[in-house]
Amino acid sequence: MVQRRFPKVRDLAPLMKFKAPELNAKKRRLAAALTIDDLRKIAKRRTPTAAFDYTEGAAEAEISLGRARQAFQDIEFHPSILRDVSTVSTGWDVLGAPVAQPFGIAPTGFTRMMQTEGEIAGAHAAARAGIPFALSTMGTTAIEDVKAANPNGRNWFQLYMWKDRDRSMALVDRAAKSGFDTLLVTVDVPVAGARLRDKRNGFSIPPALTLGTVVNALPRPEWWINFLTTEPLAFASLDRWSGTVAELLDTMFDPTVDFEDLKWIKEQWPGKVVVKGVQNLEDAKRLVDIGVDGITLSNHGGRQLDRAPIPFHLLPEVAREVGAHTEVHLDTGIMSGADIVASVALGARFTMIGRAYLYGLMAGGEAGVDRTIEILSEQVARTMRLLGVNSLEELEPGHVTQLARLTPIARQATDAAAAVPARRSPASVGASSPAAVSVAKATAAPKKPASPKKPAAAKRAPAKAATPAATPAKRPATAKASKLP
Numbered sequence: 001m002v003q004r005r006f007p008k009v010r011d012l013a014p015l016m017k018f019k020a021p022e023l024n025a026k027k028r029r030l031a032a033a034l035t036i037d038d039l040r041k042i043a044k045r046r047t048p049t050a051a052f053d054y055t056e057g058a059a060e061a062e063i064s065l066g067r068a069r070q071a072f073q074d075i076e077f078h079p080s081i082l083r084d085v086s087t088v089s090t091g092w093d094v095l096g097a098p099v100a101q102p103f104g105i106a107p108t109g110f111t112r113m114m115q116t117e118g119e120i121a122g123a124h125a126a127a128r129a130g131i132p133f134a135l136s137t138m139g140t141t142a143i144e145d146v147k148a149a150n151p152n153g154r155n156w157f158q159l160y161m162w163k164d165r166d167r168s169m170a171l172v173d174r175a176a177k178s179g180f181d182t183l184l185v186t187v188d189v190p191v192a193g194a195r196l197r198d199k200r201n202g203f204s205i206p207p208a209l210t211l212g213t214v215v216n217a218l219p220r221p222e223w224w225i226n227f228l229t230t231e232p233l234a235f236a237s238l239d240r241w242s243g244t245v246a247e248l249l250d251t252m253f254d255p256t257v258d259f260e261d262l263k264w265i266k267e268q269w270p271g272k273v274v275v276k277g278v279q280n281l282e283d284a285k286r287l288v289d290i291g292v293d294g295i296t297l298s299n300h301g302g303r304q305l306d307r308a309p310i311p312f313h314l315l316p317e318v319a320r321e322v323g324a325h326t327e328v329h330l331d332t333g334i335m336s337g338a339d340i341v342a343s344v345a346l347g348a349r350f351t352m353i354g355r356a357y358l359y360g361l362m363a364g365g366e367a368g369v370d371r372t373i374e375i376l377s378e379q380v381a382r383t384m385r386l387l388g389v390n391s392l393e394e395l396e397p398g399h400v401t402q403l404a405r406l407t408p409i410a411r412q413a414t415d416a417a418a419a420v421p422a423r424r425s426p427a428s429v430g431a432s433s434p435a436a437v438s439v440a441k442a443t444a445a446p447k448k449p450a451s452p453k454k455p456a457a458a459k460r461a462p463a464k465a466a467t468p469a470a471t472p473a474k475r476p477a478t479a480k481a482s483k484l485p
């Protein structure tokens with residue numbers, strides 16, 4: 001029988017941890033968000049459906065994005081024990097200059113439509129965190145204003161080549177004059193992807209006031225008050241537009257752009273050039289021959305070609321084959337600092353976040369972007385410590401196994417075709433696809449012998465039925481745009 005007694009004040013006192021309640025609702029909201037997905041949920045509550053869906057949505061059936069996120073979930077980490085991880089450094093050089101974190105803010109169009117503070121919020125937050133901010137050609141803040149918001153930090157300008165090349169290059173010129181250090185040339189939008197959510201929502205730029213949007217606004221008054229009482233939505237670099245996003249892209253963009261054009265663009269830019277949207281090894285090699293400073297493995301967050309290769313799956317082989325000649329960056333699907341650490345371990349020098357940044361922005365403007373960066377930074381540092389490493393340089397492929405659940409099925413076709421060469425049709429779907437070849441080679445690659453200097457990796461042997469990550473070549477300390485032999 002349990003003996004009971006009256007509680008004594010002296011026993012209860014140490015348990016009482018009442019804190020003064022946080023009166024600022026935004027601070028309370030953001031502090032309660034512990035993950036990027038928490039920020040996403042807040043963002044969804046506070047943003048009109050059409051603007052939220054424009055941000056969250058991807059192309060066609062949105063398979064690419066789901067797979068990219070799944071691939072990150074299917075990571076298995078291999079930690080080492082008994083390492084002194086009292087200090088951890090999350091910075092290094094990217095494109096010849098320091099970054100405080102191995103991630104930066106990806107270029108996104110129409111950003112002020114998601115939340116009125118838009119790019120300025122992103123640039124301020126990036127400045128505070130010591131990470132690069134990328135302004136899109138379709139941005140809603142002027143190049144010079146972004147520079148003013150991040151005067152001493154790193155600003156990158158993302159170029160879409162328009163049919164009117166003089167106007168495109170005038171933007172490039174303005175970005176160079178404003179001191180942007182890197183030109184990101186996006187190459188995966190020859191035409192607009194089919195963003196079906198936008199069609200279903202009747203989404204247009206600027207957002208149209210219809211009965212539906214007004215009703216949708218009722219529970220989200222702050223967005224509408226911001227929208228109606230601040231500078232009208234205009235493009236940093238375009239005249240006002242009225243129509244759907246897809247119409248805009250198809251009207252403006254030049255579908256004839258090719259490698260020769262890229263060479264020419266590169267000659268016009270005084271700083272670093274990174275090509276964003278690379279999706280196979282052959283293209284990566286051609287870009288190295290052109291001498292670009294970096295490539296971004298990306299499928300545009302799944303917003304262009306649906307069922308495109310998963311950038312994280314391409315990473316090991318591309319990093320191994322071209323990582324000694326150019327920096328390999330990666331985006332698409334990143335929702336956690338652990339995704340970033342895994343990418344660095346498999347050979348990425350840098351990663352970019354699109355939606356993770358925008359969820360923060362929609363959840364709480366500039367403070368929300370700060371929260372996104374804070375969450376990811378803490379996750380990066382914690383994951384590194386738990387893996388037993390003190391610096392990004394110590395991360396290596398042995399720290400990560402990409403589990404087999406999402407291995408492209410075409411790999412089996414490749415293996416089968418190799419076994420029966422006579423029956424292989426050159427046109428056979430998937431068997432000759434770059435992704436299939438990439439994974440087949442990655443799987444066949446012998447595991448890198450552990451470096452004697454890095455005991456952390458020495459006994460790491462992925463034992464499970466899994467796809468071992470291929471071993472990238474030794475990572476260059478800084479970008480070297482040398483030609484492939």
Ligand SMILES: Cc1cc2nc3c(=O)[nH]c(=O)nc-3n(C[C@H](O)[C@H](O)[C@H](O)COP(=O)(O)O)c2cc1C
Nearest residue numbers: 055106107108109136186300301332333353354355
């Ligand atoms: C709402 C939105 C707008 C975007 N606009 C652009 C753009 O103007 N230019 C560009 O190169 N990429 C654009 N992207 C793609 C991002 O730069 C990045 O590749 C992608 O968001 C990464 O995937 P994630 O959202 O899963 O992080 C956009 C992405 C989103 C979500």
